[in-house]
Amino acid sequence: MTKEAFEKVRKGIYERWAASPVEDKDGQHALRLMLKLLDDLHANVVDVAMTGQMAQAQIEHEKTMKQKAKDFLNKYGVRV
Helix, strand or coil: CHHHHHHHHHHHHHHHHHHCCCCCHHHHHHHHHHHHHHHHHHHHHHHHHHHHHHHHHHHHHHHHHHHHHHHHHHHCCCCC
């Protein structure tokens, strides 16, 4: 869904750029900056999502390892 939203905005900016008069250097420059900012925003959103996923995976791994350690100790009569 997020990817589709970014693509829709990108397409809209690109279409406005393509339809802009050749003489409108300032307008074309502004649209180019919009594309650059959109790309930067997208990269940051992806980075935050991936970082969050990696953090969640680490948390799950730690929970699993703690449970395995408890199970091992309980197997040999050590209560935790």
